[in-house]
Amino acid sequence: MIEEPARGIAPLQDAWAVLKAAGERAAVPTAGAALIRDGTNVLFRLTGGVVARIGLPGSQCAVERQIQASRWLDRAGVPVVRLVESIEQPTLVEGRPVTWWVELPAHRHATPAELGSTLRRLHNLEPPDAPSLPAADPFDGLRSSIDGGVVLSGEDRGWLKEMVEQLRADYRQLVPNLQPAVIHGDAWQGNVAVPVTGGDPVLLDLDHLGIGPREWDLVSLAVDYTDFARITESDYRAFVAAYGGYDMTTWPGYRTIAAARELRWTLFAVGKANSSVKAAEQARHRVACLKGEIVRPWTWSAL
Template identity: 40%
Template sequence: MTDTTSTEVAARDALDVAGRHAGLDPVGAELIRLGENALFRLQSGVIARVTRTGQFAAAAREVALARWLEANDVSAVRAWPDVEQPVEVDGRAVTWWWELPPHKEGTALQVAVALRRLHDLPLPSFDVGRLDPFVRLADRIERATTLEDEDRLWMRRHLAVLEARYANLPDGLPECVVHGDAWIGNVVSTGDGEVVLLDLERCSVGPPEWDLTSTAVRAFTMGRITAEEYDRFARAYGYDVTAWAGFEVLRDIREFRMTCMAAQVAAENPARQDEIMLRLACLRGERGPRPWSWTPVP
C-alpha cells in the first residue's frame, strides 16, 4: 500500500465514524482532493473535510470563522448547519460544508477585492489566535523522508534564520483578521459572479501584508501572473506590499512554506521528488534570480 493510498484509507475511516456521529451518510463518498486535507463529496451534496492528525483546534476555529464571515456578509465557504462539528476521530478533525456551485479559480483582481473586504472587518468577539507563519514547518521537515539528512539540516537552519528575521519585522499596516493562505486558488468565482473565500483554517490576527505577499510571490517568484496583473491587484487593494521594508522577509517565508509543502508531498508521492529538489536549489541560490519555474503540488 502506497503512502497516498494509506492516507486516503485513514481519511475514509475517519469520515465513516464522523458521518455516523453527525447523522450524515458517508456511503459512496467521492474523493475530490487529497492534499493537506482530504475532501469528500457525500451523495447528499455535503462536502466533508478530513484533516491530518492534530488539527482539531484549527478546524474548530475554521467553522467559527465561517459562521462569523457569513454573519458579516463576507462571501466564504459555509459550514453545514445543525450538526455538531468538528468531530474528532483518531486525532483527525472532520467538518461539514455546503457544496459550492460550479466555479473557477479567481483572478488576482478578485483576490484583492476579497482581501480588502476581509481586512476591513472589525476583530471578532472570539479568539481566532495569532498568525503563525511557521506552523507545522518543523514537522514537515522531519517527515521529509525522501530528502538526505544534509538537506533536512539545511532546512532546519534556514527555518531558524527566517524565524529570527520575522521576530524583527518592521512596522506596517494595522493588524487585522487575515486569511493566512490567500493564494489565488483559495479565492474562486462562481458562475453568477460571486467571489468566495476558501480554506479558512489559517485565518487569524496578523499583518495584512502576509496575505498580500501570496499574490506578489505568484507574480515575482513563480511568474504565474504578469506584472500588469499584479499592478491591478495592488491598485485594487490600495497598497503595494513589494514596496514595504518587510516584504522580503514575508516573501522568503512564503517561499519556504511552499518548499516544505513540496517536501511533505514528495514523502507521500516520490514522483514529486524532482520538485522539492528544484525548490531547494532555488532557495540556495543555485538556479539564478526569480522568477523560478515551480510546478504546483497538491
C-alpha cells in the first residue's frame, strides 16, 4: 500500500554495501542476496531462510520498537513476522539499522475477510506496558512533505496546507469520542500474508504499529470500496462481517478519516515525483482528485 509521505530513500547501491558490512558484523552470509524491495526500507532475501531489512539512517529507535512489537505480538498469540533470534538485533552500519527476519513460506495477500478478522484480533488486544507504543498521528509529516513537493504549484501547495489544517481541526473534534486500540497503522491486504499451504494469516510491516482509533486501520479498505471501486460490494461486506459488523462508511466521521488517508497517499506520490516522471504525473492527478476536479471512483496507479 502506498502509505507514507516519502521522507528520503537512500540510494540502492548504498544498501548493498550496508548489507555486506552488516552480514560481516553479524556473521550472516550475504553472498547471493536477492533484492525484494527498494523503498524507505530495503529488503533482501538471503540464503538459509533469512530476510534482511535495512532502515534509514537515524531510525534505530523506531526499529528497536518494531523488534519489541514483533516479540510482544508473538507472545500475545497474534501470528506475526518473526525475528531470527540467534542474531543480536539490530546490526548498525553507519547509523543504519539492519534487522534479520525469518523468511515466510510461499504466501498470498489476504482476502478482505482475512484482513478483517486479523484486524479484529489485533484491535482486541490490551495495549502493552512494554513496548511503549506511540500515539498514531494521521497528520505527522504532512506539512513538511507539502513544503518539499517541487512538483506542486504554489496554488496547489497552499490548497493542500489548508486541507491539512481543516482535516486536523475536524479530527480533533472526533478524537474524544474514539476508543483507542492497538492499531497496525498501514492495514491493507498486502500487509497480511496467508500461507498458500494453509495456516493463520501473518501480520507484516510493523513500522506504524501504535495506539490510535481503529478507524485508521479500517479506512484503507473502506476507501478502496467507496472511492476507488477496487473491491466489490460483496468483498467489502465480507470484510465488515469478519471484523464484527462495524461498517465505518456509515459513521459520520468517515469522510474526515478517508480524506486524511487519501492525502497521505497523494503526498507519497509528491515525495517520489522529484526522481520519477510517472510519480510526478500521478501526484498531479491525485491532487486534482482531492480538489474535486475528477469525480469518483478514482483510478490511481501504484508507485
